[in-house]
Amino acid sequence: MIHRCAAVVLLFAAVYSFEYEELKQYVDSHEGDYIKALREWVAIESDSSDATKRGELHQMMEVVGEKLRKLGGKVELVDIGTQQLPDGETLPLPKVVTAEFVDDGGNKSTVCVYGHVDVQPAKKEDGWSTDPYNLTDINGNLYGRGASDNKAPVLAWIHAVEAYKALNMELPVNVKFLIEGMEETGSNGLDAMVESKKDSFFSDVDYIIISDCGWLSRRPALTYGTRGNCYFFAEVEGPKQDLHSGVYGGTVIEPMTDLIGILDSLISPSGKILVPGIREAVAHFSDEEWRMYHDIQFDVDSYRAKIGVDRLMYNNKVELLAHRWRHPTVSIHGIEGAFSAPGTKTVIPAKVIGKFSIRQVPDMEPATVEKQVTEYLQSVFAKRKSPNKLKVKMVIGAKPWLADTKRALYEAGKAAVKRVFNVDPDLIREGGTIPVARTLEDVTHKEIIMLPIGGFDDGLHSQNEKMSRFNYIEGTKLFISYLHEVSQIKKN
């Protein structure tokens, strides 16, 4: 029995190796088309944070739907309602695109690929070397806003399906797509949509795949965790309106001085979070974890050089990775209401809002963090004896996510990486937050894998974001191969 079984497995493996060679050649011979497709997508300024670009965002979703429809998918553009802007205006949300490539009678597993096609804001004046909405190839890197986050990975998934179809090969698993257009501003409307499709679109989904992240180095990686995010507004309000600092300076207790004072109490110069209770809540760093981190290929010096600083917060690889992935941190992003333009202005701002976030890790709880931060800042503020008013509010409370890398879904990922890149992947975590992972897990109770193809130096959310040709094309092959590997998982 074992012999026959093993022989069959070997046979299937041999057949797939043959098929894979064909698929691989197909991908290589279509590199120009793939780049053209990415150029078209990048040219659409689908900035979800800018209400004036909502038209382009709607257009983007239509383009995605049309591309999937042409491939033969059963496509739906799901209306997820409207959003209300701070000024009271109501704006229609971009539709969510769902697509299904499903053999109705079959017994195949079904994967659902999640991605997004909205982007962060970008302007040439921010310091881009090229027009952010005109994909520009420089030495094999494709520069453009959204290239890596997340347009090329979404296209790579579509091209993976396309390759099977073009070669008249059966898809090894059923493939569904869930593509949204509000990820960069908090996936507005998505949670409710996922909840409403729990018993329809998601009912036959076995696995969820997210490729909205990147490798740690030049070595491919599988991602098994993300940090959460508790984003705070600390608002200090004083005078009725802005005052002239010459005329009034010295007579009023300025909201800016108070705000600077409380923001300065959050974190020490060496990076220690000063809010009581936060560090104590963090999960114990196990020896096994330490060994995993230790074995990861990661060059601290090139990471440092890439960022462009003389010294990092930690110079030891394990400590650095631990503080990137599994320890919380405080970042102060900026102040709303104060003078922020170039030049000089002699103003005493009347109301200022400090914005900071605490990256959330197991076993911290957002609700507890909100309480800890609010109480601490109010106590620091009380000591100042200021007549101004402080309001602390947590505006985002996104939980972290963590997967078990010993499950079959990750083993499939390791096999696919091995096939395409001939190396074992790093098992890594992500410092950032992908809240949809938690939502999809909580609502569908399906297993999730994060399968990144972005490079470690893609500059997400920054100037000069890029996707390399190599990662884009080899990434497409990885997805092709992964569909096969998932089909080998024995269904429960």
Added chain:
Amino acid sequence: MIHRCAAVVLLFAAVYSFEYEELKQYVDSHEGDYIKALREWVAIESDSSDATKRGELHQMMEVVGEKLRKLGGKVELVDIGTQQLPDGETLPLPKVVTAEFVDDGGNKSTVCVYGHVDVQPAKKEDGWSTDPYNLTDINGNLYGRGASDNKAPVLAWIHAVEAYKALNMELPVNVKFLIEGMEETGSNGLDAMVESKKDSFFSDVDYIIISDCGWLSRRPALTYGTRGNCYFFAEVEGPKQDLHSGVYGGTVIEPMTDLIGILDSLISPSGKILVPGIREAVAHFSDEEWRMYHDIQFDVDSYRAKIGVDRLMYNNKVELLAHRWRHPTVSIHGIEGAFSAPGTKTVIPAKVIGKFSIRQVPDMEPATVEKQVTEYLQSVFAKRKSPNKLKVKMVIGAKPWLADTKRALYEAGKAAVKRVFNVDPDLIREGGTIPVARTLEDVTHKEIIMLPIGGFDDGLHSQNEKMSRFNYIEGTKLFISYLHEVSQIKKN
């Protein structure tokens, strides 16, 4: 001898009283015209800080020149060159308007009235109740950007001259005008222009009058001092570019954290300046000064209520006025380079510039302050052991100004106030800076008086700036009367 002299004086006084009644009636009967003129000036968006409004600023200077020309003045629009914007663009500066109403053969004194017709930025969205560029009369207050600072006072001076002319009365003194269009952004180009006209336009000027300030309460005031201003940029630079706070947070020492830390070291919660040496340099507060302050009509409670805070930095009148006028203070205006928009952005800003100013008083020296602040901040920063770079730069170093209120110029002011308002003026100082006062004094060596007609609650530089009809119209009478009083000063 004494008898005859006194009789002549009395006779002249009686004649002027008669003349003044006529002038006063003229002003009262032209209130509508004066408001129409102010409406026309306010409608011109002469914002000197906004390069896109430069056309309107040029137009504003033309309108001023034309109005003075029509009155019969010898008008010149003086070209003062160009300015370079931070982006390298060169922009022509608005011309400076000079006008002369001078009897060539006479032995009259000559006054030069300084004013400006550029304004601070204003947008309805900033929180204005009315369109800032459409003068709106609500309960006798004329709301509009630049109404009080400084368009109505400039118009009041022109109308004062106009009244004499319209009634065919000889001007009691020669009157010159010096009207600029760059005051709100630092009087770019004016110093050189004043220097170049030292031996021509300014050669026969005896006194300089500035009405670019306001009263302290409802009681008229003469202003005898202003604070200077040392404006600083503290720039902290770290990574090569902005980073995603999820991806990089916890691994880099963030420039924002460093900047918040050093800004927090400038001033204590109770308003004490923590930069060593600054407080020690301040001139001794004499008993005589204390008595002057004590006698000034100033209601701390209504000042507090107007600002809209529960408590001021000092609740004692003398202490409050002293810290407004003759003690230095630190104001933190804002941060350039950080996130300042509404909403959330998970960014680690790569380079941030903290902007703060120290109001400068006798006997502080700007050059010394620059050294003290720079050394102190660098030492605070050094203790943080940050790999980021700190640059401290003083971008404005404007000296304070102080006059002797016992001089004839101020006695003339007291007499004019007495005639128009039937009260003695408060002798006050200004918390803000009027750098041109120092320039005019240093270059021309002429005496200066500040003769305000703005109200204490005009909201300069703020939302809902206004000029009251009362101050505008009675202020015009004050200027008319002041020209007469100056003519009574015995020439040296």
